[in-house]
Amino acid sequence: MKAASTTAGRTATKQTLAPRPKTEVDQKVSYTDLAGNNVNLSMGLIKDYLCPGQNVSDAEAYMFLSLCQYQRLNPFVREAYCVKYGSNPATMIVGKETYTKRAAAHPKFRGMKAGVVVLKPDGSIENRVGELVLPNEELVGGWADVFVEGYVEPVSAVVSLGERMQKKDGKPISKWASSPGLMIRKCALVAALREAFPDILGGMYTAEEMGMEEQDITAAPIPQPEPQDVAYTDMETGEVYAPDTLEASFFDKEE
Secondary structure (H helix, E strand, O other): OOEEEEEEEEOOOOOOOOOOOOOOOOOEEEOOOOOOEEEEEEEHHHHHOOOOOOOOOHHHHHHHHHHHHHOOHHHHOOEEEEEEOOHHHHHEEEHHHHHHHHHHHHOOEEEEEEEEEEEEEOOOEEEEOOOOOOOOOEEEEEEEEEEEEOOOOOEEEEHHHHOOOOOEOOOEEHHHOHHHHHHHHHHHHHHHHHHHOOOHHHHEEEEEHHHHOOOHOOOOOOOOOOOOOOEEOOOOOOOOOOOHHHHOOHOOOOO
């Protein structure tokens, strides 16, 4: 095991996790993600496995846990990330694929279109499908339409490049510099999807919307740890089960 680092009184390593004290009682929830996988999650697992070294508070870990359970997200396969920078509150980040997969599985989803908004040499503005911007044109934004059964018009979103582009020292950073059309189109698409399906996408934001990029967040899945000796709270009844009353198979049962 590599040398451990200490954060807010918790000892952990970047590669492996130092065992949590057996005397520590930590509430745990168990739920099924949209793919049918059982997810066992606790504040301790979030702080030690999912965002080690980020000094995430118990309140921030609990908020992330609650959002994951409510939205049935599986952070162990990187559907959701708990990210914290400096003194800013921890934030839940989800990938664009989480949006598109969930929308495509919705019974009322009927397709989507997205592209870039360009300012042409004659002064006119065009909503163009895809990301193509000619040398004599100016990229000014992104747009998206999401078609929902029962709606007369598609749910639309138009976002400004100037407002969404991430910069450092006044210059676009990373993919915002090399592929601004790709980035602004993505921002428009997730905004339209979230508005079209707030029941499955509400309260979730992508890295680009939060001033980050997905490649800045580790993409590899995290092996889900074995159930720990922690208390389990049934979120429907509010009943708390003590660690010594639980069988190993309890968390594996189907809902």
